[in-house]
Amino acid sequence: MPIQAAIIGTGFIGPAHLEALRRLGTVDVVAVSERNQELADLKAKELSIPQAYGDYHDLLANPEIQVVHNCTPNHLHFEVNKAIMAAGKHVVSEKPLAMNSTESRELVRLAKESGVVHAIDFNYRYMPLVQQARMMCEKGDVGRILAVHGSYLQDWLHQETDWNWRLVPEMSGDSRAMADIGSHWCDLVQFITGMKIVRVMADLVTIHPVRKRPKVEVETYAGKVLKPEDLEEVEINTEDYGSVLLEFDTGTHGVMTVNQCAAGRKNRLSFEIDGSNCALGWNQETPNELWIGRRDKPNEVMMKDASLMYEEVRDYAHYPGGHNEAYPDGPKNLFRNVYGFLTGDRPGGDFATFEDGHNEIAICDAVLKSSRERSWVDVEY
Ligand SMILES: NC(=O)c1ccc[n+]([C@@H]2O[C@H](COP(=O)([O-])OP(=O)(O)OC[C@H]3O[C@@H](n4cnc5c(N)ncnc54)[C@H](O)[C@@H]3O)[C@@H](O)[C@H]2O)c1
Numbered sequence: 001m002p003i004q005a006a007i008i009g010t011g012f013i014g015p016a017h018l019e020a021l022r023r024l025g026t027v028d029v030v031a032v033s034e035r036n037q038e039l040a041d042l043k044a045k046e047l048s049i050p051q052a053y054g055d056y057h058d059l060l061a062n063p064e065i066q067v068v069h070n071c072t073p074n075h076l077h078f079e080v081n082k083a084i085m086a087a088g089k090h091v092v093s094e095k096p097l098a099m100n101s102t103e104s105r106e107l108v109r110l111a112k113e114s115g116v117v118h119a120i121d122f123n124y125r126y127m128p129l130v131q132q133a134r135m136m137c138e139k140g141d142v143g144r145i146l147a148v149h150g151s152y153l154q155d156w157l158h159q160e161t162d163w164n165w166r167l168v169p170e171m172s173g174d175s176r177a178m179a180d181i182g183s184h185w186c187d188l189v190q191f192i193t194g195m196k197i198v199r200v201m202a203d204l205v206t207i208h209p210v211r212k213r214p215k216v217e218v219e220t221y222a223g224k225v226l227k228p229e230d231l232e233e234v235e236i237n238t239e240d241y242g243s244v245l246l247e248f249d250t251g252t253h254g255v256m257t258v259n260q261c262a263a264g265r266k267n268r269l270s271f272e273i274d275g276s277n278c279a280l281g282w283n284q285e286t287p288n289e290l291w292i293g294r295r296d297k298p299n300e301v302m303m304k305d306a307s308l309m310y311e312e313v314r315d316y317a318h319y320p321g322g323h324n325e326a327y328p329d330g331p332k333n334l335f336r337n338v339y340g341f342l343t344g345d346r347p348g349g350d351f352a353t354f355e356d357g358h359n360e361i362a363i364c365d366a367v368l369k370s371s372r373e374r375s376w377v378d379v380e381y
Pocket of ligand 1: 009010011012014034035056072074094095096121123
């Protein structure tokens with residue numbers, strides 16, 4: 001009998017969760033919830049889901065639903081995650097786990113107390129060559145890690161007229177680029193290297209201190225050419241750009257840059273890990289290639305191919321070499337591990353948890369503090 005699951009929030013990422021769950025084939029998504037009944041009915045119809053709830057509390061009262069995916073905007077993560085766990089249901093939350101570390105610490109406490117399975121969608125961990133990179137670090141192929149560097153670049157907020165709820169601190173949090181995408185980068189390099197970020201020195205910049213917000217709802221103006229009278233000026237105080245010097249618990253240092261105004265870069269999460277034996281380089285926009293840098297012989301580019309990957313992580317690749325896998329496969333592999341843990345089919349439990357979600361918020365808090373104080377700051381986990 002398939003596990004019954006539900007999704008709260010069906011904007012961009014909710015349907016991505018649905019698609020990943022449907023591809024697993026072992027989960028029935030039986031319900032969705034939206035911010036009102038009309039929208040819930042519309043989305044349920046579009047997505048072919050039998051039950052639609054205009055209030056997520058009513059969805060949580062359904063005893064058949066065992067797992068709930070929280071795909072709402074950031075400001076609702078805390079209350080929705082709390083309510084899911086209070087209803088005794090397992091939870092897969094979107095990142096960031098909450099709006100600040102006080103809330104995220106509380107969610108970790110409640111998760112432990114309630115005994116439910118708790119996961120967070122740090123999806124990039126579960127792409128085949130990321131898993132291979134992790135194994136190469138773990139097995140000593142890379143050697144001692146000398147330095148880590150990289151960036152996460154996007155251009156969807158490049159123009160001062162680009163608008164989204166993520167620009168509103170009450171909905172998104174006091175950090176934007178760092179919390180939204182920098183958190184993925186930090187999670188990923190820590191996951192791969194096994195090292196923990198302990199100190200940061202950050203420089204955050206708001207490239208557009210004033211933006212022009214459409215007076216009409218974003219969804220309704222999509223595709224429409226806006227006139228100046230359709231726009232109003234809004235002061236922005238969260239970062240478009242940030243660079244952060246990092247110190248890891250091993251003493252290794254690193255640096256990363258995030259920028260949501262980098263023209264031409266759509267979702268370019270990239271890193272290089274410089275080791276004493278070799279270096280590794282990977283970029284989310286070309287995820288089927290892992291660059292291996294060598295000092296004493298020619299560099300290599302490993303194409304994703306299960307037969308060339310370490311046996312322990314081979315099953316993160318589902319198609320033969322040359323048959324590319326990409327963004328939708330990360331959540332699919334993550335959810336396979338979560339649901340496999342629930343059923344006992346994959347007892348290893350290799351998935352990012354609320355603790356990982358809290359750790360990223362703690363780093364974010366330290367980044368904000370460091371940028372304000374213009375000094376190095378310890379991460380308080
Ligand atoms: N892991 C990733 O790679 C990734 C990618 C994109 C977004 N996200 C995260 O997913 C979350 C949602 O982002 P998005 O881009 O899908 O945003 P979105 O605005 O496209 O979707 C959010 C949805 O939540 C709905 N919603 C709002 N209030 C609600 C309520 N009270 N009850 C039920 N539904 C409600 C909205 O109507 C909307 O449909 C964010 O926290 C974001 O950080 C993660």
